[in-house]
Amino acid sequence: YGLGTTFTPTAYSTGAFVKLGDNEWNQLGGKDRFVPAALGISGPDESNQIGIPFVSRPFVMAYNTELLSAAGIEKPATTWDEFTEQAKKLTKGDQYGIAVAYKDNFDPWKYIWGMSIQAGNPIIDGSKVRIDDSITKKAYETYFGWVTKDKVVDPSSVGWANPQALAAFAAGKAAYFPMTSPLSIPALDASAVKGKYKYALMPTVPPGESSNPSGGKPAASILSGDNLVVADYSKQKDLAFAFIKMITEKDVQLNYFKVFGQLPANQEAAKELETNEMIAPALESGAKSVATPFSGAWGDVQLSLTNVVVQSIPDLSSGSVSDANLSQRLKDEQAKSQTALDRAKK
Incomplete structure (x- = not known):
């Protein structure tokens, strides 16, 4: 499922989505492939996260x-x-x-x-x-x-x-x-x-x-964008994580930006756009964004x-x-x- 960042706390409160541990992050290619600020509303703390950053829309x-x-x-x-x-x-x-x-x-x-x-x-x-x-x-x-x-x-x-x-x-x-x-x-x-x-x-x-x-x-902005979550009741969790890994790869994220104008959550892709003078302020805003309170x-x-x-x-x-x-x-x-x-x- 795709969720707006500010809806993630509500989704978390249902208990219906997979909590991301080391195994899940490894399936996704590692937590460090994502822009650090984008992880700010993935869960109430680093040990309890459900949201995988997909795109960023800082203001x-x-x-x-x-x-x-x-x-x-x-x-x-x-x-x-x-x-x-x-x-x-x-x-x-x-x-x-x-x-x-x-x-x-x-x-x-x-x-x-x-x-x-x-x-x-x-x-x-x-x-x-x-x-x-x-x-x-x-x-x-x-x-x-x-x-x-x-x-x-x-x-x-x-x-x-x-x-x-x-x-x-x-x-x-x-x-x-x-x-x-x-x-x-x-x-x-x-x-x-x-x-x-x-x-x-x-x-x-x-x-x-x-x-x-x-x-x-x-x-500089609310932490704005979309997170992806995997339903805890899914019988195809591995396939879901494989799909998310694919669409958060650097090249796919850059192409998504080119087509839709949504900033990447992939750290390598975001870094590549830093030389774009028009986009650079938005990337800086994303890095200086603060998450709204993580509460249901x-x-x-x-x-x-x-x-x-x-x-x-x-x-x-x-x-x-x-x-x-x-x-x-x-x-x-x-x-x-x-x-x-x-x-x-x-």
Whole structure:
């Protein structure tokens, strides 16, 4: 079976998939053939793994080289505060600093989790959920502030999904397009910004800070991609592992990248792509990715992080999200997520 990385903890909690020991890794050609960071969400620890990395989809940001140069910006921002300040310089007329998609089903929670983990809040901290933590509240305030306070995104983005944000960047209407990947290359190379864009790491320092505070991790992206798992009830386990070994070989992975644009999980294949200037930032992001918490409750927690944004869309459309409304939404989702975590730990 193929699983998205963030679904792997849920699959693990069922107990329905083969745990990978020395014998299984040997059948696959060895654990060391995979990019080390890609193994970060294969299981709760190195002794209890079910996920075999297949492809990697780390997130980066695209930026318009001409717009940054015209604004006197020498290099992309590395902190979220710097990112917001640069976006202000890049916003004028119908051109905005950032293209984001507030109504996307997948993007919003990644910003919040990323800013939170960078500041030291993993969201699930042992037996406690920390959605209503001041760190995470600051993340929402920053993310919402781009449209309500800083005015650096198109007001229409409150209703956008990711393809609409991509279209705005592709039309030259935005200088930055965060939370994307090299999968956007075909669209961008067929657009007005062909030859005028590059990728860079998204900021790795949280809002309000000039460096990561104690406990904070400079996460460039969630650990994103696909894992492969083998059902414990399978009568053809050896055949399944042989197939997985074949499709994670260097040459096969490079060909898969060429056809589908998915980055290799095979370490040799990934290293070969490091000389590709366009792809290199995504490979670096993959190496600096941090896994979301390995918990069977993560799906519910992720949904709660998204729900805060969904419930705030009407407020964003009207131009502001009050402190009272945001605090109440965080409190409500905290309770739901804590219940999910308590249930998962029983």
